[in-house]
Amino acid sequence: EDQVTQSPEALRLQEGESSSLNCSYTVSGLRGLFWYRQDPGKGPEFLFTLYSAGEEKEKERLKATLTKKESFLHITAPKPEDSATYLCAVLDSIQGAQKLVFGQGTRLTINP
């Protein structure tokens, strides 16, 4: 069964303090790994898709990277508005299946 584990559960940083969030996955064949941002009371907001080891995507202060076993979401010089829960999900490995399997998320707080 596909599994996604995120760490840490919660992370508190000072504004400008760079760090990384981890997403470890166990799938029989990766068909896509997704990063979402979720604000309190809102739905997940799409950030990135990664398909193969070595791939990287960037958006503003965020960069997502992928290896064969894990993905990292690097946040550079974060601002308070980057505070949110960041969710990692994989597309179910069964061919033709379309469901996303989510990790439990990392709750990121950026203090001014």
Add this chain to the structure above:
Amino acid sequence: EPEVTQTPSHQVTQMGQEVILRCVPISNHLYFYWYRQILGQKVEFLVSFYNNEISEKSEIFDDQFSVERPDGSNFTLKIRSTKLEDSAMYFCATRGQYNQPQHFGDGTRLSIL
């Protein structure tokens, strides 16, 4: 930017009652999904829907649940006889072509009393 719209934002219902949650997909999206998130837990898949039929469903999606797209625009999730454990945030997601990401609405908070 196009959005997935869900109504109502909050639904409070007595146990045993039927509820219908509604979703307006992004225009020209063809694949539709329902997920739920119990407070403090992971987002979990319920069902996927394509070409007017269910393409995949989880163990959670039992006979009490049903989905349909009655008028070609709204996509609905019905829970026939609600239980206390159905209390959760329910998210609708939609996507366009096969390899495009799923886009989520802001959810319906369902509270069963």
